[in-house]
Amino acid sequence: MQRLLAIMARLRDPDGGCPWDLEQDFASIAPYTIEEAYEVADAIDRGDLPALCEELGDLLLQVVFHAQMASEQGAFGFDDVANAISEKMERRHPHVFGDATHDDAEGVLREWDAIKRAERAAAGDADTSALAGIARGLPEWQRATKLQHRAARVGFDWPGPAPVIAKLEEELEEVRVEFAAVAREPGDAAARDRIEAEIGDLLFVAANLARHARVDVGSALRRANQKFERRFRSMEALAASDGTGLQGLSLEEQDRYWDLAKAREDN
Known part of the structure; x- marks a missing residue:
């Protein structure tokens, strides 16, 4: 060191x-x-x-x-x-370095939050919201999950994944409606603003679904990125082996290589 x-x-x-x-x-x-x-x-x-x-x-x-x-x-x-x-x-670990005791991780997290609130109050932070202290510099997907976790700790949460999935379907339909509006009026700034808001709502609910599934959003998205990159590179290699490249092929022809790449991966 x-x-x-x-x-x-x-x-x-x-x-x-x-x-x-x-x-x-x-x-x-x-x-x-x-x-x-x-x-x-x-x-x-x-x-x-x-x-x-x-x-x-x-x-x-x-x-x-x-x-x-x-x-x-x-x-x-x-x-x-x-x-x-x-x-x-x-x-922040009085159950290890002090006299406090906890039987499970959830109890540890509750005390951790209570200690953090006390620290902020001692530092003069007057924000007493359950959402206080969540950094604004976090990646937005991570901040969304933290906001949802904090709200859930005071009981503001869906009881399970089923209503979250229903909400996800509702938000997806609202995105479809706004896409149709943008298609009708491509230059309409208000329509562009609405579709951004609806896609944001869709992503926020998707993050909530991941939380209910106990899946880390960042990890899930990294896996999806890795899968896409792996398959796309395989597509390129397959096309090259046929003496061509993806550039200039129709979407239908490119989809054929995508299916071949998926099949190769599955096997």
């Missing part, structure tokens, strides 16, 4: 450091931090432990980078970051 901290300090040294690293600030590094977190998730999805080790290192470097920049401003250093999270973890 000390070696890594020393490397980062050297990279940021105005006297002989790396020009690229020296040009960076919190805002410019933030996208890389997010990207590295997704790389970690991808390695986990693939079950690739050597890659996971490497990607965790890349993610750790992001923490070190931000801490180094903060240290240069006299704000905080890496030790402060490590101490802060250590104190938080002990404070």
Whole structure:
């Protein structure tokens, strides 16, 4: 750890450091931090432990980078970051580091939320909503799930998946109606706005259905992306083996290659 901290300090040294690293600030590094977190998730999805080790290192470097920049401003250093999270973890696990007891994970989550609310109140945050504290910088699918989880904890939730599926069908029909309106008036800005709103409602309910199924939306979407990419690449390979390419083929001909790719995968 000390070696890594020393490397980062050297990279940021105005006297002989790396020009690229020296040009960076919190805002410019933030996208890389997010990207590295997704790389970690991808390695986990693939079950690739050597890659996971490497990607965790890349993610750790992001923490070190931000801490180094903060240290240069006299704000905080890496030790402060490590101490802060250590104190938080002990404070939020009184059933492990204190006298509290819980029989199940749900009890732990309820106390975690109660402790977070108390922390926000102590910091002067006057927002007492059950939805308080959900970061606005999260990917929207993740924020949707968190909003739904919080609402469910105070009882505002569908009793099971059946009414969620019914709502999903209702929202899909509303999307169909708005698509028809856009088709009639392609230049109508109000119609475009309505269809965006309806598609948003559809996606929000789909996220809720995933929550009821105890399926992580991000993981499910990653699997769908991976499946599409795998099959599309197989389509390209099949078309190339026939001495052609997908470009210029009719949709019907492309669909034939898609079906072949699916059949190859199923076998």
